[in-house]
Amino acid sequence: MLFSQSCIYGIRAALLVAIRSQKDSDSFTPIRMIAEELNVSFYFLTKILQTLTKARIMESYKGPNGGVRMAMASEDIYLIDIIEAFDEDKVFDSCLLGLPGCRDDDPCPLHKEWKKSKGQLQKVFQRTSLAKLTKEADRLMFRL
Amino acid sequence: MLFSQSCIYGIRAALLVAIRSQKDSDSFTPIRMIAEELNVSFYFLTKILQTLTKARIMESYKGPNGGVRMAMASEDIYLIDIIEAFDEDKVFDSCLLGLPGCRDDDPCPLHKEWKKSKGQLQKVFQRTSLAKLTKEADRLMFRL
DNA sequence: AAGATTTAAGAGTCTCTTGTCATAAATACT
DNA sequence: AGTATTTATGACAAGAGACTCTTAAATCTT
Ligand code: SF4
Ligand code: SF4
Numbered sequence: 001m002l003f004s005q006s007c008i009y010g011i012r013a014a015l016l017v018a019i020r021s022q023k024d025s026d027s028f029t030p031i032r033m034i035a036e037e038l039n040v041s042f043y044f045l046t047k048i049l050q051t052l053t054k055a056r057i058m059e060s061y062k063g064p065n066g067g068v069r070m071a072m073a074s075e076d077i078y079l080i081d082i083i084e085a086f087d088e089d090k091v092f093d094s095c096l097l098g099l100p101g102c103r104d105d106d107p108c109p110l111h112k113e114w115k116k117s118k119g120q121l122q123k124v125f126q127r128t129s130l131a132k133l134t135k136e137a138d139r140l141m142f143r144l
Numbered sequence: 145m146l147f148s149q150s151c152i153y154g155i156r157a158a159l160l161v162a163i164r165s166q167k168d169s170d171s172f173t174p175i176r177m178i179a180e181e182l183n184v185s186f187y188f189l190t191k192i193l194q195t196l197t198k199a200r201i202m203e204s205y206k207g208p209n210g211g212v213r214m215a216m217a218s219e220d221i222y223l224i225d226i227i228e229a230f231d232e233d234k235v236f237d238s239c240l241l242g243l244p245g246c247r248d249d250d251p252c253p254l255h256k257e258w259k260k261s262k263g264q265l266q267k268v269f270q271r272t273s274l275a276k277l278t279k280e281a282d283r284l285m286f287r288l
Numbered sequence: 289a290a291g292a293t294t295t296a297a298g299a300g301t302c303t304c305t306t307g308t309c310a311t312a313a314a315t316a317c318t
Numbered sequence: 319a320g321t322a323t324t325t326a327t328g329a330c331a332a333g334a335g336a337c338t339c340t341t342a343a344a345t346c347t348t
């Protein structure tokens with residue numbers, strides 16, 4: 001798997017919250033509700049969303065009517081932001097064979113192809129905002 | 145990381161043995177020697193190479209002058225064979241968000257791009273034989 | 289036959305990720 | 319004020335993957 005489980009849940013939760021924020025971007029969504037909709041552990045999801053709030057991607061609010069919401073317009077949140085909040089440089093600095101100290105001019109046999117594919121994916125995540133995905137989700141009814 | 149550590153060591157060992165078999169394809173290379181050259185644990189590598197011999201990619205021989213060698217011409221061994229021996233369908237059947245029961249017509253928002261990048265990499269592994277890499281290694285002095 | 293070398297097999301350990309829980313802190317409502 | 323609701327925090331348990339070690343089996347050499 002390319003992403004950690006935490007990262008995956010984080011992306012899915014962010015997408016869900018972003019979709020909900022289209023109708024009402026001010027109110028908070030309880031984590032318990034998100035956990036039920038995504039079918040993941042409430043306890044675990046709580047931990048995970050804390051990293052997103054610490055990264056200033058989401059905001060949280062305690063007490064009744066509390067929960068989490070996006071900290072900014074979903075137009076300004078890109079997938080790469082969420083991924084980096086969890087897996088930092090672990091994904092796109094990663095390499096296939098895990099050799100230390102590689103450079104482009106001192107590569108393993110697979111470096112060229114890996115760099116290409118990795119770069120493509122990275123660009124996708126850098127260019128894809130939550131807003132774009134929520135718009136598509138409206139039309140296509142994506143799975144989450 | 146895309147590949148498991150076992151898979152990575154397996155690929156590196158296979159490359160090393162394939163390179164050695166250019167000069168002498170009949171003799172066996174002791175696992176201890178491979179472990180030293182690759183700078184990995186001998187014990188662990190022993191386990192790992194057992195999966196390659198079980199997959200009929202390598203052959204082993206016990207006793208003095210024993211070790212492992214490629215089971216066929218390196219022209220006929222493709223990276224995908226080695227990868228599948230370890231991570232089976234875990235890599236190229238894998239998905240970014242890990243949702244169950246996805247289909248192309250019922251995807252998550254990231255499915256399209258992921259499928260594209262994944263397919264590209266898969267093709268590389270399907271088309272790249274050990275022989276091709278050992279030839280390049282001769283010219284370029286790749287890292288292993 | 290005996291001893292040395294080398295892989296095979298299986299049990300065991302370490303570490304990191306994943307997941308759980310109990311308790312505390314903040315907020316709202318009455 | 320008191321109670322219910324909801325996130326925050328930190329300790330803890332379970333699982334998986336990575337790694338180690340011991341013993342057995344095969345083979346060679348003398
Ligand atoms: S050359 Fe590139 S792909 Fe190969 S081990 Fe180094 S960083 Fe990884
Ligand atoms: S749609 Fe594709 S990428 Fe998304 S969760 Fe399903 S299989 Fe994975």
